[in-house]
Amino acid sequence: MSEFVYDPHRIEEHWQAEWVTEGLYRAREDTGKPKKYVLEMFPYPSGDIHMGHVRNYTIGDVIARQASMAGFEVLHPIGWDAFGLPAENAAIKSDSHPATWTYANIEKQMASFKRMGFSYDWDRTVKSCDVDYYRWGQWIFLKMWERGLVERKSSPVNWCPSCATVLANEQVVGDSQCWRCKSVVTKRELEQWYFKITDYAQRLLDDLDELPGWPERVKSMQANWIGRSEGAEVQFALCDEADKPTDELITVFTTRPDTLFGCTFFLLAPEHPLVARLVEGTEYASAVDEVVASAERETAVERQIGERTKHGAFTGRYVENPVDGRLVPIWVADYVLMDYGTGAVMAVPCGDQRDFEFARQYGLPIVPVVVPAEQVDAVSSAVLGAVPQEVDWEAAYPGPGTMVNSGAFSGLAGGKDSEGMHAVAAWLAERGLGRESVNFRLRDWLISRQRYWGNPIPAVHCPTCGLVPVPIEDLPVVLPMDIDITKGETLADHPEFYETTCPKCGGAAKRETDTMDTFTCSSWYYLRYTDARNDTEPFSADNANYWMPADQYIGGIEHAILHLLYSRFFTKVLQDMGMVDFPEPFTNLLTQGMVKLDGTTMSKSKGNVVAPEDMIAKYGCDTLRAYILFMAPPDKDLEWSFEGLDGMFRFLARVSRFVDDAAEEAAAGNGVAASGDPASKKLHREMHRVIGKVTDDVARFQFNTAISGLMELTNAAYDYRREVPAGERDLALQRDVAETLVLLMAPFAPHLAEELWREVLGGGSSVHLQAWPAFDASAVQSDEVQLAVQVNGKVRGKIVVAADFSEQDVIAVALTAVADWIEGKEVKKVVVVAGKLVSVVVAG
């Protein structure tokens, strides 16, 4: 019996040191092997690693290790997303510097990653707060500026009062909350820096179709966020105080130009620049001002409470409807949003529920009805009287139908993307009063932050030349370290940083003191990994094109829009610059589920954190790695439980004892060379079945069932040893099974596998350099197969027949087996499913 004692700590620390010495995980570009780039989202160094990290990086490590054994040259890097606000907050709290806190946490996490045995190429590490990294972020920024993709403009922006900085649209989450601190954000009109991601809206949308390896749900989230809607721009002429149409046109966007004849009023957002001018000094001013003021007052929180009541006021002015020349009143309404479309809306109460409610509330007309729910034939619809002129319904009808009351267009099909919609748009376009157009919900990416701990924006404000980019040869703009964050200082408090000369005219000028959104750092780090020590450019095109796109990306679903959209944008920009030759950065995406405790996400503030280091101390990292994968499929949320950890440890020890016994018996010659008895045949078949299963499961990321496959093979090995007495066992087979188990286990429990491979099985070089076991389909074939026999859908018998039996013979055997059930009944039909079952249908 095996004397093997599983001592994870000795084994794990020993082999971790050995692997470093042997340089096992260095990725090379010149091996001639097919490449595989396995990438996990780099962590933010907010403290030591938690169970979510363990799960994320273990998944990546298993994929990387298995790919390597399967013959790929694997790039598996790690780095840190190290700029950002938590470092500033922590620095204030601990009276230190953000850099101190950040680097200390990076060290801590790095040590934990090494203790977990992750197979990273440590020579390619990236820390985004290192000047060697962020200088190239500045470089890319300047190249984007050259291409007209950088813009400084004034507009209403999201402001987080707690973080004291502006936020991009994507960083406002939930109920108008800051993505990081969850404070409610407010709106402010500010001049800020933007990346013109909207220039890429269509491509970002279209190319989602080129990503079959991404989860449907992530793609649909991105598509919704980009929010493409087709419709038309329509120009309404503003009337003067005497209600005479002027040359001044107000543009609206509508998805339903076919309902233009049903427009009975016109709406402006409270923030619309025209509002003040229209009502200034008129009797309408006070009512309108009140709506504007209440909209301003209304915080994001209040807007979330239940059904919102709409508020509005008449401006006293009119616009002319371009299709029929009717004048309709202009109202200000707080349900019109300034930051979607044009901030002006044509109201069609019969077709839009919001307009309908507003009309009811303020006694505005709802008729004419232009696209009613009932089908109206073309002839009767030509007659105005044939359709209701008064409505008694309680809701608008937004669906498709036949256009009525619509002049020459009556009788056409109306609705989204309808004949009528295109006809009206074309009619408008001919007269210069509108055109078909597409509107996106996506806004430009606001990238400037009024914070210290970030990548400085390389720009200079010159009183004579205006905004001037820092010349590329002057990079980097180094983030100064002598800043006292505890006093709330930013770069704007440091003249020695911002006082400079204009690169263009040489006159005195001021450096930009905003830093870039940290999401700019994370939008290209995966490219830097391909050439991490390049000091003449961000990365060489050769290296990037060799490794990229990343074959497998792994990270949390919370980045479905933010990081993943920005990275796709950067990649497309870099492709347009000729720096890379691919349009998408990540071929396959795996979004792993959260690790929860008692149904909620683990967090320090809730005090429900399970520390990985405690688990490692008790069981070793191999048990923890295998256990967290075994608990649930990777994309599902996982409820942490301590029960079962012991079981995983027991399993690893159980495998070890079998491997030890098999090796010992083989060495001692205590058995037979090759037996070929039924028990051996069965074990041999089971071994190959499991090779096939585990290989397939890993490819499908079903790590939980892959591990259960290992348990099945282990159980089969124990069955064999119980059924066949010592001395009669097939030594070669036992050893074969032992080696197979160790090889299949290597990605999951890399240290124990290494110990068993090198020390117990005497395998020589590392188990992680061995070839993945080859699946032999023919070895799984059995001479006989068992089939279930169903009668009218219920299993009534089992038969065992030769694998090569003809269908006719199978049916004959099957009918005999269920004779009792079909006796005296008419057999109407027999279905044979090869290798599975026989289904007999009888009458009565």
Next chain:
RNA sequence: GGCGGCGUAUCCGAAUUGGCACAGGAGGCGGUCUUAAAAACCGCUGGGCGAAAGCCCGAUGUGGGUUCGAGUCCCACCGCCGCUACCA
């Protein structure tokens, strides 16, 4: 309101194109070994009958449908969870 996901044993979970529902683990019960315990190994763990082999019945949130056959496909409903939201 919209979009998406989920619902299988006491618990976590298998079941890849429709084909013997519940693999694997946890927990529970029992056995072997032992003076005893732990560990290890073995068995049982939906209900009924049976000493056992086995036989019968029930069962994938609920109700329908398609099919020789449905956890899987279709329709409706219930429950839970995400994301999004006056998007014109």
